[in-house]
Amino acid sequence: MKFITVGTLFGLSFLICITLCGSVTAAPTWTTYAGYKKIVEDYKRKDTSILLKDLQSKDPMDRQLAALGLGAKGKDGIEPLLALSKSSYFTDRFYAISALSDVYNTTHDERALDAVIGGINDDNIVVALGAAGCLDMDNPKAINSLVVALKDTRKDSGGNSVQDYATDSLVKIGKPSVESLIGALKDKDPQVRYRAVKALGEIKDEKAAASLASLLGDKAIISIRRPDVDTIPDPIAATNEEMRLINLRRTISPTAADDLREYKYASEPLPKAMYHRQSDGIVEGSGILAKNAINWMLKERYYKATIGELSRVALVNMGPSVTENIAPLLESDDSYVRSGAVYVAGGIKAISLTKNVADILINDKDPDVRKIAALALGEMGDSRAAKYLNEAGLTEKRKDVKDAITYSMDKLKNSLPTVVEGN
DSSP states (O other), rough: OOOHHHHHOOOOOHHHHHHHHOOOSSSSSSSSSSHHHHHHHHHTTTTTHHHHHHHTTHHHHHHHHHHHHGGGHHHHHHHHHHHHHSSSSHHHHHHHHHHHHHHHHHHHOOHHHHHHHTTOOOHHHHHHHHHHHHHHOOHHHHHHHHHTTTTTHHHOOOOOBBHHHHHHHHHHHOOGGGGHHHTTTTTTTHHHHHHHHHHHHHOGGGHHHHHHHTTTTTEEEEEEEEEEGHHHSOOHHHHHEEEEEEEHHHHHHOOOHHHHHHOOOOOOHHHHHHHHHHHHHHHHHHHHHHHHHHHHSSSSSEEEEHHHHHHHHHHHHHOOOGGGHGGGGGGGSSSHHHHHHHHHHHHTTTTGGGGHHHHHHHHHHHHHHHHHHHHHHHOOOOTTHHHHHHHHHOOOOOOOHHHHHHHHHHHHHTOOOSOTTOO
């Protein structure tokens, strides 16, 4: 189960109350993923009878942790969890589906699998994301459902989509999902093709090489979430850190305003002072959270790319084994396909194609293709490329191509040769 989904589940009000105000509830709480995991492990060790009783609690946290505990009980947990998966509370459904995925992994009971698959279509996005994230199972029904979910564009407030979670699960399943993903490469929806390309590039099964190579000319443009987006602090984490630093500063070096605030609390009866302290903390934290949320939403988090460009990256990830698939494409009539094939040749250091790429550098009519060819020769590291780069530099008219030639010649001089002259 993905922890980011758990954070979404409880929402802003619960986290602000727990982390900023220090309030205490009857149910266990946590502030770190490690703390969360420990609590779940503790529940998994409880007797089934206790978990079944907690499952009837009016406290939603008791019910949800009991569900996770029952997920470790195999067949003894399936009936109550199936009932909980139909709850009117989306949080109950989320935890029940997560637990049922654990049940299926140990019992292979198809009823548990069907409940998890059904969760993908839940009206609540948190439940749908949780189901897609839990469905990394080597089962044809699970794989087919995940491929269908590649079309699901629903997102949570953090930009996490069902499509993305389904893609991640297919990657975790690995080779058993390859055939279905190859089929998805032909989908009319470019978003589906993109996610199939991404998954196949990460699985790295050679069976997909020919199909990925066929997409090198696909010019459909899509928006891609930046790889570093997860390093951008989410509003809650940023707010917690900012409040921590504020409280640290107030402790070490209080201002006059801090002294006045503390005097106000000290002059009131204890219960009233605690209430005012917590209320002030909520107001202050909410203001900072609102600021951080706005800044977070305004960040540029996407860039544009074509399916062809993404197929290049996927093929490079697969390594030298794709050489035979891209070699014929170096002679394509489509310059976009040629440039893609050249890019891959450089990325996988296909030294057997050095002469082919050099011919493109010297003779191709498209300057953009020539530029990529120049860079590819530098990436290959083949010392024989130096004479081709030098030859091309004598006749090349375009400055950007000449700059690429110079760059690659310098790179070859400063690197160990892949092929020694004369070999």
